Amino acid sequence: MGKALVIIGLVIAAIGAVMMLGVPLGRLPGDIAVRKGHFSFYFPLTTSIVLSIVLTLLLAWFRR
Numbered sequence: 115m116g117k118a119l120v121i122i123g124l125v126i127a128a129i130g131a132v133m134m135l136g137v138p139l140g141r142l143p144g145d146i147a148v149r150k151g152h153f154s155f156y157f158p159l160t161t162s163i164v165l166s167i168v169l170t171l172l173l174a175w176f177r178r
Contacts, residue, residue, distance in 0.1 A: 118176060
């Protein structure tokens with residue numbers, strides 16, 4: 115359990131470092147944004163897919 119927490123912490127720190135370098139996580143091409151008048155809707159479709167793939171790979175790696 116301790117090893118998993120350390121790895122998760124390192125992953126979160128790496129994501130923070132990538133975002134500080136200017137990579138637009140959360141605003142990728144393919145994300146849906148609709149703005150009409152006083153209404154705005156944002157659905158991060160591509161970001162969700164990328165996050166799902168990364169988490170699947172990490173969890174598969176932990177199971178070994």
